Amino acid sequence: MARKVPEINGGSMADIAFLLLIFFLVTTTMDIDKGITRRLPPPPDPNAEPPDIKQRNIFTILVNKNDRLLIDGKPGDLRNLREQVKEFIKNPYNQDDLPEKRMEQIQYLGEVPVSKGIISLKNDRGTSYDMYIRVQNELAAAFRELKDELAKEEFGIAYEEARKEYRKAIDKAVPVAISEAEPENVGD
Amino acid sequence: MGKFTKKKEKGTPQVTTAALPDIIFMLLFFFMVSTVMRTESLLVKISAPGATEVQKLEKKSLVSYINIGPPKQENLGSKARIQLNDSFARVRDVREFILSEREKLDEADKQFMTTALKIDQDTRMGIVTDVKQELRKSGAFKINYNTRQVEEINYY
Numbered sequence: 001m002a003r004k005v006p007e008i009n010g011g012s013m014a015d016i017a018f019l020l021l022i023f024f025l026v027t028t029t030m031d032i033d034k035g036i037t038r039r040l041p042p043p044p045d046p047n048a049e050p051p052d053i054k055q056r057n058i059f060t061i062l063v064n065k066n067d068r069l070l071i072d073g074k075p076g077d078l079r080n081l082r083e084q085v086k087e088f089i090k091n092p093y094n095q096d097d098l099p100e101k102r103m104e105q106i107q108y109l110g111e112v113p114v115s116k117g118i119i120s121l122k123n124d125r126g127t128s129y130d131m132y133i134r135v136q137n138e139l140a141a142a143f144r145e146l147k148d149e150l151a152k153e154e155f156g157i158a159y160e161e162a163r164k165e166y167r168k169a170i171d172k173a174v175p176v177a178i179s180e181a182e183p184e185n186v187g188d
Numbered sequence: 189m190g191k192f193t194k195k196k197e198k199g200t201p202q203v204t205t206a207a208l209p210d211i212i213f214m215l216l217f218f219f220m221v222s223t224v225m226r227t228e229s230l231l232v233k234i235s236a237p238g239a240t241e242v243q244k245l246e247k248k249s250l251v252s253y254i255n256i257g258p259p260k261q262e263n264l265g266s267k268a269r270i271q272l273n274d275s276f277a278r279v280r281d282v283r284e285f286i287l288s289e290r291e292k293l294d295e296a297d298k299q300f301m302t303t304a305l306k307i308d309q310d311t312r313m314g315i316v317t318d319v320k321q322e323l324r325k326s327g328a329f330k331i332n333y334n335t336r337q338v339e340e341i342n343y344y
Contacts, residue, residue: 010209013209014205014208014209014212017209017212017213017216018212020216021212021215021216021219024216024219024220024223025219027223028219028222028223032244032245033244033245033248033251033304033332033334034242034243034244034245034334034335034336034337035239035242035243035245035304035305035332035333035334035335036239036241036242036243036332036333036335037243037245037302037330037331037332037333038331038332038333039329039330039331040320040323040324040328040329040330040331041324041329042324042327042329043324043325077343078343079343123313123317124313125312125313125314125317126312126313126314127312127313128309128310128311128312128313129237129307129308129309129310129311129312129313129316130237130309130310132313132316133237133239133309133333133335134237134239134341134343136239136333137239137240137241137335137341140239140241141240141241144241183317183321
């Protein structure tokens with residue numbers, strides 16, 4: 001004894017769906033967050049002695065409150081920073097005043113020299129964030145170019161296009177060694 | 189010839205609208221899935237600096253945001269302030285914020301937690317350094333400086 005079920009009018013379904021659609025259209029934000037990723041060091045151990053790093057292995061970049069650069073003790077320009085960093089890390093002619101290298105066995109690459117160089121970045125409290133990011137950007141670009149060069153040399157393709165294992169090997173051969181100095185309260 | 193004339197009908201043929209709800213539903217689902225509900229409204233003005241070497245931030249659920257910039261409300265002055273969740277905060281509140289954000293994550297995901305710093309480009313580094321020091325103390329080492337992607341940065 002099936003009772004007759006009255007048919008539901010589906011004509012307004014489109015209207016309801018439209019309403020919801022417009023709601024989601026309006027509330028949607030499609031921005032993908034982008035940025036420069038960095039890793040902060042753990043807080044310093046007050047009992048530990050500061051590590052002994054040879055002067056030749058450190059490349060200091062100071063940014064003062066007027067956004068001027070002091071690169072390795074000399075007034076510098078943001079335009080040349082990238083090349084200077086690359087030159088420092090690569091040390092192509094094995095100069096005495098540029099960083100040492102150690103030979104390391106890395107899978108897919110074999111025995112390759114790995115630079116011991118460290119980029120030390122220090123800024124004043126009055127430095128503008130814009131300048132700080134531009135310096136960070138130049139450093140990121142320098143390391144990216146170094147990785148690209150190695151990838152081209154070893155695998156014949158750009159770093160970005162290389163396989164994941166290859167990229168990992170290159171990351172090992174070109175470590176991004178950027179150290180931010182412990183802040184001092186100057187230049188507010 | 190009559191074969192062809194027979195087909196001619198008066199008036200324009202009706203477009204069937206039966207598939208319309210389906211199409212709308214398809215769009216609706218697309219937007220429902222891709223949408224990210226804005227849970228916080230910005231209290232500070234942020235115009236991110238430009239950079240060329242940007243990486244995408246993946247897995248939004250693992251990201252917590254810290255906004256720093258001058259307040260939108262003009263009577264609050266033009267000095268850069270920190271915004272956490274929906275209110276202004278001080279530097280010492282950062283640690284508690286990070287701890288509560290970390291609590292929300294699964295145990296396995298905690299190590300992948302990223303802190304995105306959305307900072308106005310005219311901010312001075314002093315406040316940024318203070319926040320970074322707090323992040324170090326609270327163990328949030330993975331950070332991301334939020335930037336716009338530009339083709340070329342201007343050197344001056």
